[in-house]
Amino acid sequence: MPAMRAMLLxxxxxxxxLADVPEPEPLPGQxxxxxxxxxxxxxxxxxxxxxxxxxxxxxxxxxxxVGVVDRLGGSLTSFAVGDRVGVTWLAWTCGVCVYCxxxxxxxxxxGKFTGCDVDGGxxxxxxxxARFCFPLxxxxxxxxxxxxxxxxxxxxxxxxxxxHRLAGDAQRLGLYGFGAAAHLVAQVARYEGRRVFAFTxxxxxxxxxxxxxxxxxxxxxxxxxxxTELDAAIIFAAVGPLVPAALAALAKGGSVxxxxxxxxxxxxxxxxxxxxxxxxxxxxxxxxxxxxxxxALAPRIPVRTEITVYPLERAGDALDDLRHGxxxxxxxxxxxxx
Numbered sequence: 001m002p003a004m005r006a007m008l009l010x011x012x013x014x015x016x017x018l019a020d021v022p023e024p025e026p027l028p029g030q031x032x033x034x035x036x037x038x039x040x041x042x043x044x045x046x047x048x049x050x051x052x053x054x055x056x057x058x059x060x061x062x063x064x065x066v067g068v069v070d071r072l073g074g075s076l077t078s079f080a081v082g083d084r085v086g087v088t089w090l091a092w093t094c095g096v097c098v099y100c101x102x103x104x105x106x107x108x109x110x111g112k113f114t115g116c117d118v119d120g121g122x123x124x125x126x127x128x129x130a131r132f133c134f135p136l137x138x139x140x141x142x143x144x145x146x147x148x149x150x151x152x153x154x155x156x157x158x159x160x161x162x163x164h165r166l167a168g169d170a171q172r173l174g175l176y177g178f179g180a181a182a183h184l185v186a187q188v189a190r191y192e193g194r195r196v197f198a199f200t201x202x203x204x205x206x207x208x209x210x211x212x213x214x215x216x217x218x219x220x221x222x223x224x225x226x227x228t229e230l231d232a233a234i235i236f237a238a239v240g241p242l243v244p245a246a247l248a249a250l251a252k253g254g255s256v257x258x259x260x261x262x263x264x265x266x267x268x269x270x271x272x273x274x275x276x277x278x279x280x281x282x283x284x285x286x287x288x289x290x291x292x293x294x295x296a297l298a299p300r301i302p303v304r305t306e307i308t309v310y311p312l313e314r315a316g317d318a319l320d321d322l323r324h325g326x327x328x329x330x331x332x333x334x335x336x337x338x
Contacts, residue, residue, distance in 0.1 A: 006123035007315040008058040012050030016061075016122070016316040024119070024127040026073030031130050033085060038121030039064035039151035040310075040318045040331040041180070042238065043089065046262045047116055048319055055117045061315070062121030062333070063089040063114035064154035066136065066147040070125075078130050086134040086295070087126065088154045090286055091118050106285035113285070122315050124335055134291050137299075149305045152330035153298055154291075156180035161294040163234045163259035163283045164188060170232030170254070171195060176222055176246060177237030178211045180330040181259060184303055185234065190215035191301045197226045199242075201325065210306070210328045225249060234259050243280060244269035252276035259283050307332045 003020040046052040065087035093108035160181035175182040198211030202221030211219040229251035306329025
């Protein structure tokens, strides 16, 4: 069988290894995608560390995929060979459980996820359920045709968008953890006329300058109080103690939205931080409606992504750099073939 290059994870915490593996073949209802770019997400790091449990090993990580359909499974009519598509974290849902039938497919009891339950985009090819792929424009002056800049939209953008919508009509929005998702959300919020306040690791002057360059009116450490009360705060950093810190910064009636799939334990806090009709909620995964909505909105703003590009074989370095905050914005694997 023809072979492709892929970065394999053999188990939690084990170094990614470059390997030649058989090219996948699409089953009926699937498309095969020749990958051009795959952004690296903190969820990939959580799977790598075992904080999010993968269903099998070896596994190909990666769920922010941009590429071109090069083979169809069965008699598909939704896509054609040559179509540019995006693949996200949500890989499959049952369609019949109480969550799927009530517009909450992100909570499907049997849901499967790209780069966790099925192989993802740290490879030259992948297969995906055509129903969960998103059509992307071939090119455009808004940058939508630039694969390495579009890839982070497929999770950082989509999860950020869902978290932003669940934060409600917040005029004063705090963003805790100014990385891949926050730097995209900040642009949407500013486009909508909201005031943005950015919180970074204490002393991270570079990230704070990055936040103000994208329109944040204030940027400081996560151990600081903003100059005004917030109507809502979104926490993208996987740091549980940020929850009571964010609550302490809220005005009455404000909400804290936890935007990650994993977070360290939240410490106890006095009820007075929650009182005054403040709330805390999480965001779980995404729906296809979220994807369609954000992918239509982003080019209109237009949302620009700050990226650091790595070749496929340096996927492990990209994860390590993400862990230690060595770049601004998003890391993206650019998949080159001989």
